[in-house]
Amino acid sequence: MAKQKTDGHTPLRQLRIPDDEWEAFGQLVGDRNRTQAVREFIRWRLRWPASKQPERAPEQIGGPGISSKSQEESA
Structure with a gap:
C-alpha cells in the first residue's frame, strides 16, 4: 500500500478496529487522545x-457481551 503524502507529518496508517472497541477506547482515553495512546x-x-507501560482502567470498559447501555442499566 502506498503511503499518503502528509507534508512533513507522520504518514497515515490504517488500522481495523471494531466500532465497539474504538468507542470504548475513546471513552477511556478521550476521543482526541486515542492516537497518542496507541x-x-x-x-x-x-x-x-x-x-512506560500504559496504565489500565481500574474496571472493565465494555467488552464482549457488554455494551455501554448495559453498563448504565446495571449501575
Missing part, C-alpha cells in the same frame, strides 16, 4: 528508552 503502547511494546 503510539505510547507501540513505544512501550518496542521497549524504547523512557517508554
